[in-house]
Every structure is written in C-alpha cells, then in structure tokens.
Amino acid sequence: MKYKKGKMLTALGLGLALILGGCGSEENQNPKQTSDVSIADKGQSKSETSNTKQHSGKNETAGSNQSSETQTNVGKTSSNSSKTSTPPTNISNKKINMSDVTAVRLADPQIGWVGGDGWIAKTVNGGKNWAVSYQGIGTVRQIFALNQQNVWATIDQGGNSLRLLQSKDGGLHWTLIGTAPNKEFLHFISGDTALSGNAYSLDGGRTWHPISTPKNMVDQAYFHDLKNGWAVTESNKVLTVQKTTDGGKTWRPVLTKKLASPLEGVIIRSTGVHDAWIECIGDSGMNQTSYSVFHTADGGNSWKTVIANSTAGGGPAPGFTQKDNKGPKNKGSKPGPLYVVSPQVAFMGGTCPACDNPNSIGWTKDGGKTWVNSKETFKGYGESYLAIADKNHGWWIMTENNKPSIMYTTSDGGTHWTQVHIFR
Incomplete structure (x- = not known):
C-alpha cells in the first residue's frame, strides 16, 4: 500500500506540473497587443546619445541599453508573425520624451512613423495615437518606407556615418544592417537596391559603392x-x-x-x-x-x-x-x-x-x-517635417525648442489643416 500510495502522489504531482506548465506556454504564445497602445498609455524611457561604434558586418537586432553583440537574438519574428502580434523590440517601461520629432514618413494617410532622440513610433490611425516600437542611442535622421511592411531608419550617433536599421514587419522589430553614407537622403528602390547621397547599395544597405x-x-x-x-x-x-x-x-x-x-x-x-x-x-x-x-x-x-x-x-x-x-x-x-x-x-x-x-x-x-x-x-520656430501621401492627404509636424512637437493633417490638398496630436 505504501508503494501504491507513492505512485499516486507522484502521478498527481506530474499532472499538476503539466497543468501549470501548459498555462505558462499558453501565455507565451499570446503576447500582449501593441498596435493599439498610445504612448500616453505605454510610458517609455528616453535614451542618451553617444558616439557610434563601428559595425562588425553581422546582422544585429537594434535596441537600447545593450551592446550590439548581445542583441543578435532579440526581437526575431517567427514564421507566423503576420498572424499574431508580437511585442516591440527592447522597449522599457519608463516614460520616454517624444516632444522633439526629427523625422517622419507615411505609407498612406493612416499608417506612418516618426522618430526622435532615441526612439521610433508608429501610428495606424492617422497620427491620433502612437506606439513606440524602438528605443536606442542616437537621433533618428531619416525614415523611408517602401510599403507598409518594409521600413528603414537612420540613426545619428555622431561620426561620419549613420547606423541603418531595417524593419520587415511595419516597424514592430528593427535590425541593424549597416550604415548609411548620407544624412540628408535615403531611397530604397527595392529591398536590395538603395541610394544615399552619392552612393548606391545592392545588398540592402550592408555595403555602399560610390557614384x-x-x-x-x-x-x-x-x-x-x-x-x-x-x-x-x-x-x-x-x-x-x-x-x-x-x-x-x-x-x-x-x-x-x-x-x-x-x-x-x-x-x-x-x-x-x-x-x-x-x-x-x-x-x-x-x-x-x-x-x-x-x-x-x-x-x-x-x-x-x-x-x-x-x-x-x-x-x-x-x-x-x-x-x-x-x-x-x-x-x-x-x-x-x-x-x-x-x-x-x-x-x-x-x-x-x-x-x-x-x-x-x-x-x-x-x-x-x-x-x-x-x-x-502655424506656430513653431524650429524645424518642420512634411510627409504627403497623395494630392489630398498629408502630415505636417512643427517643432520648437523646449516645446512639444505638434502634428497637423490635411485631407483637402492643403487648404485646411487639423491638429491631431501633441508629442510629449
């Protein structure tokens, strides 16, 4: 009887462990949605600027507060990532200061991205709400979108070149792929062919050749x-x-x-x-x-x-x-x-x-x-950033030192503009 009782207790323990393990697996397979979370709800931290580090030539996932060598496996998307939402790459829970916008790009009147000092955010409702999907070191200088899924961004950390990030899932995850030679211009013809200033790339921005x-x-x-x-x-x-x-x-x-x-x-x-x-x-x-x-x-x-x-x-x-x-x-x-x-x-x-x-x-x-x-x-004595989708729809962001950037949109070709968001 002692032996049978021991077997029953062991089986009961194993069953309980399986139940608890199954609960944990189910939670991991269903991460929290992020696309409908505004920055006011999320609250993330601002990263400090530092000098750039030379790229090793390997593909690295871009993020914050870690050396690039330790991030190669962070934020990879699974094969079914298009069906289920996954958390953004390396986002802290601290408040991030989004007041100073430095770049903007849209894919259509509803979907677009903005960047600033150490962050990139995305909107899916025409700029009314924004979700931060990237935090790192350096100032975002350019954002280029080939379509709603394929997006690139350049990060200025000082020095002569910019770090080049790529996202293949609409800005949810970002990967460091190389550098961009020009601070003012970045243009992708396809996923492989790109132009930046007086240089071109045939491997997605990993290497550049002079023109x-x-x-x-x-x-x-x-x-x-x-x-x-x-x-x-x-x-x-x-x-x-x-x-x-x-x-x-x-x-x-x-x-x-x-x-x-x-x-x-x-x-x-x-x-x-x-x-x-x-x-x-x-x-x-x-x-x-x-x-x-x-x-x-x-x-x-x-x-x-x-x-x-x-x-x-x-x-x-x-x-x-x-x-x-x-x-x-x-x-x-x-x-x-x-x-x-x-x-x-x-x-x-x-x-x-x-x-x-x-x-x-x-x-x-x-x-x-x-x-x-x-x-x-419009008010704003700093830089202004313009992004136009078509002859009727566009975004315009005004900036001013020590004041929040303000975003306006038009749906009638520029005749009237409506304030839709204040970046704080």
Missing part, C-alpha cells in the same frame, strides 16, 4: 534609380543642372541660369525617370533667404519656374536678377521642406522667423504652372 558625379557639384546628386540622376554644378556665376542616364559615367547640361551670388545649397527630388524638381538656395540676410524651384517633366528638355522667392535680405532668387524679379512666390521668407508626390503634385513649406505664426505651405498640382499658398499659418 561618379560632375565637377563643381553643389551638395549631393539625386538618383531616381541606378541609371538616372540629376546634379547641380556652379562655375563662373552660372548654375547648371546636369543629367545622367548611365549611372554617372557621363553627365550633360540640361539647364543653365546666371547667378547674382553663389549658391548656398541644392535640394533635388524626382518621382520618375523624366521628372526632376530642383530647389536652389541663394544668399541670406536680415533673417531672410532667397530661393528658387525649377521643374521638368520631360527629362530636362523644358523647364518651368515653380517658385522664385527674392528677398530684401538675400537678394535675387537664384537664376534671376533684381530687375527680373517676377515669378511665383512662396509665402515664407525662408524655404521650408519640399515634398514631391508626382510629376504634377508638389508641396513646399515656408518659414518667416519674424512672424507670430512662422510656418506656411503652398503647392502646385499642375506640374508647376501655378502655385497656390494656403491661407493658414
């Missing part, structure tokens, strides 16, 4: 794909827009303009092989900057002057003289962000540092034939 550019180039060239690119050169008080169709092997001039003063910067955008929007930034003075925007939709055969903003402090707009001062005007006395949607549609912000509401916006929806300025103006 040949013309002499006397101002700022960076812009490549729409591996073959077709645009650049601006300056020599003897003449700006020249140049074009390549063979990946930089040869360049030919397609537009020349005389300059009253040297160029201070160039921004180029393109939405097609034959499409180019060239923003030329001129001289500054009295807190004003002169600037011009030129557009071609036929590969450089013909050009339209989209904007020619001459100012008292900065002098003539690039490509114009004081006498030849006619042309479409943007509202700001300094250029704001330029966002190009298609060969027909482009939006551009403007800033007026001396104004009570310094931020304004304008647009063209006919390829630059006409320019329309919104009647609305």
